[in-house]
Amino acid sequence: MKACFKCKNELNITGKPGRGDECPLCASDLKVCLNCRFYDSAAANECREPSAERVVAKDRANFCEFFEFRETSAEGAKDDSMKKLKDLFK
Numbered sequence: 001m002k003a004c005f006k007c008k009n010e011l012n013i014t015g016k017p018g019r020g021d022e023c024p025l026c027a028s029d030l031k032v033c034l035n036c037r038f039y040d041s042a043a044a045n046e047c048r049e050p051s052a053e054r055v056v057a058k059d060r061a062n063f064c065e066f067f068e069f070r071e072t073s074a075e076g077a078k079d080d081s082m083k084k085l086k087d088l089f090k
Helices: 074-088
Strands: none
Touching: none
């Protein structure tokens, strides 16, 4: 399942999104680091693809040619949302 990084809306898209594609629910850009399978906050430049150029705005559309939409499970998206909520009110 592909889901928007911001609203967790399930997306029915095939292939790679274009730089101008947006989530139909929240209008967030889709071709962003936070939606990419290579995004890793613990990695150098927050990306596991060693050849990728650094992108500063991880939540904005970019020109990265290594972008691959990450696959998530419905349970994973719900668990992630709950974790963020619990972390907010610690």
